[in-house]
Amino acid sequence: MPLVRNPILPGFHADPSFLRVGNDYYIATSTFEWFPGVQIYHSTDLANWSLVSRPLSRAAQLDMRGNPDSCGVWAPCLSHDGSDFWLIYSDVKRKDGSFKDSLNYIVHAPSVTGPWSDPVFANSSGFDPSLFHDPDSGRKYFTNMLWDHRRRGDLGTPFSGIMMQEFDPKQGRLVGPRKNIYKGTNLKLVEGPHIYKRNGIYYLMTAEGGTGYDHAVTLARSTSGDIWGPYETHPEKHILTSKDHPLAALQRAGHGSIVDVDQPDGTTKPYLVHLCGRPVTQKRRCVLGRETGIQAATWRDDGWLYVDNGPVPSLFVNIPGTRDDDVKTAYYWKEKRYIFDGKVDNSAVVGTAARQLPADFQWLRTPEPERIFSVRDNKLVLYGRQTIGSWFEQALVARRQQHFSFDAETVLTGDYQPEDERQFAGLTLYYSRYNFFYLVVSGDEASYASNKGYRELIIMSSEMSYPDGNLERPALNAPVRLPARGDVRLALTVRGGSELQFWYATAETNNELTKVGPVYDASIVSDECGGHQEHGSFTGAFVGVAASDLNGTAMPARFTEFVYRPMQDPRDRYEV
Known part of the structure; x- marks a missing residue:
């Protein structure tokens, strides 16, 4: 097999x-x-x-x-x-x-x-x-x-x-x-x-x-x-x-469930699915969260189940089926370019707004998605709500990070005209309120009032903090002045699950991507840094778009596309 x-x-x-x-x-x-x-x-x-x-x-x-x-x-x-x-x-x-x-x-x-x-x-x-x-x-x-x-x-x-x-x-x-x-x-x-x-x-x-x-x-x-x-x-x-076995490729293996699977010879064999993690860096951080693996198993004569070659989970497992070529490509290297034309029929969910969203995307907490986004005129429209650190209602739409190395890009349309620093929208690599990176287009109240006509590009990054009395303190980079109008292309690159670089492009940069901010430690967007040292953070990294309007006017931010581009990384190698 x-x-x-x-x-x-x-x-x-x-x-x-x-x-x-x-x-x-x-x-x-x-x-x-x-x-x-x-x-x-x-x-x-x-x-x-x-x-x-x-x-x-x-x-x-x-x-x-x-x-x-x-x-x-x-x-x-x-x-x-x-x-x-x-x-x-x-x-x-x-x-x-x-x-x-x-x-x-x-x-x-x-x-x-x-x-x-x-x-x-x-x-x-x-x-x-x-x-x-x-x-x-x-x-x-x-x-x-x-x-x-x-x-x-x-x-x-x-x-x-x-x-x-x-x-x-x-x-x-x-x-x-x-x-x-x-x-x-x-x-x-x-x-x-x-x-x-x-x-x-x-x-x-x-x-x-x-x-x-x-x-x-x-x-x-x-x-x-x-x-x-x-x-x-x-x-x-x-x-x-x-x-x-701290050197095993699949760590944190547990939480299993079994079924019997038909074999080519007409027999059945038990298989076990389980969660696992793949840590990176010397600090052993699972930037992709907890993933699902599969193992072959055997019922022995003593009436007990044993994992084949166990108890350590195997990286490669014999199963009856083979991965289709297109699935292999999608899993590893195929770029996904999402357009928001409203023609998607996401039957996995209900509700008009949600069904028009590509199936890879989700949002946070609320069962009222029409309050935070819609798909109109070939754009994803986010209605600015609370900050992305809120536990109640934030306009944040994102998809899972599934590769250690990848690029993500989006375009914020030029009609986004924030009046002050309380209105901002952009691109985020997000885990929780305690660990995220956020490249935003925002306003400046003094500039707006004096009609000087510029916007600001700011990176917000949450400092990793634990519930031990330390306060969450989002760190800000020095703002980059942007023209008052025109589309803004926002991008990020992550390499090896540990290095994050933001980029932007406008007409002033001849629409060529330009670095903004330092190289950040992308590995903090992980279970191990989600506000608890261990046993307390359970999700995984997402990359997507968000918008906030703390003035309470639900100012819309329109995005024309979203690109997720896997880049080759040794940890994602398919070949045996």
């Missing part, structure tokens, strides 16, 4: 939930504060994946205004009961401190593309919920990790185990007793439960060790024939982890 290179979903694609329905395979991944919620990918061969649904796309299902960075939709679980698709997800409203306000919901649909139902509230006792449909009894069982705010959980952490309770779809609620069915191992921080049944044995797959470099997939089983346990831990504890 051919080799496929990991990750199969590059860039921010965390907490994969793996599902097979007939000859179709699906992966659902977390989206956190990015809207719409949950990304569902489809494949028929495990090699070629396409985005087919973003199911949480209306206010009744998800409203994340006010959610802090890296909150929102955590660890969705996609399942099928023979009739309908079911999606279980957390909407986390608070994650720092003693309390975790994690609201767990259940939706369902006749097709993976919808229509998806309004949510049923399940509980808020923890996060990472999942739903198991018992093929023998026909009952449905809901699990999630249990959060003990007193920090009296097993092993002295607030992670106190895996809770299970029956779900009654007719009543639309959890029913019957709740039971803590598994406390985890001494690696601690047990979460991400998924239940499977094979040969009358119930298997419980969990994640442990946090989301950093000690992450792991742990397996347990109940051989009594009772789904409630007791569950014994795998003889090797962790079937997938990089924690003891």
Whole structure:
């Protein structure tokens, strides 16, 4: 069988939930504060994946205004009961401190593309919920990790185990007793439960060790024939982890999910998808966030699952399918030039404005996209709202960074005439309020009042700061004076995930790109610098456009195109 290179979903694609329905395979991944919620990918061969649904796309299902960075939709679980698709997800409203306000919901649909139902509230006792449909009894069982705010959980952490309770779809609620069915191992921080049944044995797959470099997939089983346990831990504890192998290509490996896959010889073989990270620089920063990888596995005679060549994840994996040439090209080197002609029918989401947006793009938090953008007259129009550091409503539209080296460009039209420094719009490399770079066209109140007629080009960069008393202090470069009118071409280049350079062009530069500002450390736009040292920042870098109007007039900023151009980098090499 051919080799496929990991990750199969590059860039921010965390907490994969793996599902097979007939000859179709699906992966659902977390989206956190990015809207719409949950990304569902489809494949028929495990090699070629396409985005087919973003199911949480209306206010009744998800409203994340006010959610802090890296909150929102955590660890969705996609399942099928023979009739309908079911999606279980957390909407986390608070994650720092003693309390975790994690609201767990259940939706369902006749097709993976919808229509998806309004949510049923399940509980808020923890996060990472999942739903198991018992093929023998026909009952449905809901699990999630249990959060003990007193920090009296097993092993002295607030992670106190895996809770299970029956779900009654007719009543639309959890029913019957709740039971803590598994406390985890001494690696601690047990979460991400998924239940499977094979040969009358119930298997419980969990994640442990946090989301950093000690992450792991742990397996347990109940051989009594009772789904409630007791569950014994795998003889090797962790079937997938990089924690003891700091030089492995795929780090932070954990949070797994399995399906059986047909093989060319007519047999089936289990495959496991998992999250992973690829660090850069001596500081080991994962600038592409947590990505999705795949591993082949085997059920051995002892009745346990083992990852082939594990527990360290392999960079290249044998799978039945091969990557199509066009998919290879798109994944690695093909330039994407997005035009905003309104002809895109993005069926992965609902709403006129959202459907006209190219499918690669998302926005932050709000279920009311028409308040922050529209597609009109072959332009993406952003309506200036709050700053990009807001947790409520900011006009920021962006796509994932999926390569260590890339270029990005856009054109801000000349009719953008900011009156003062409180109106600004431009190009951003963004992770969170704590780490971003932002090249903006802004105004100067004195210039505008005196009719001197110029605009200013400014770089805003957030200094990396942690919640230890240090204040967030955006650093500004010396402004560059721009003509009062005319289009402004804005660009950035990132090389090796560590070096960022901004560029601009106007009629005064003969429309040739000119460097602006110093070379910045692009690696701070990463999980490791998202406001927490470890286990607290979960998304990935995005590159896109934004606009702010702090005067409250929603001043529009129009962009004619957006270009994302991957550049060759050794870490992105496809060839074996």
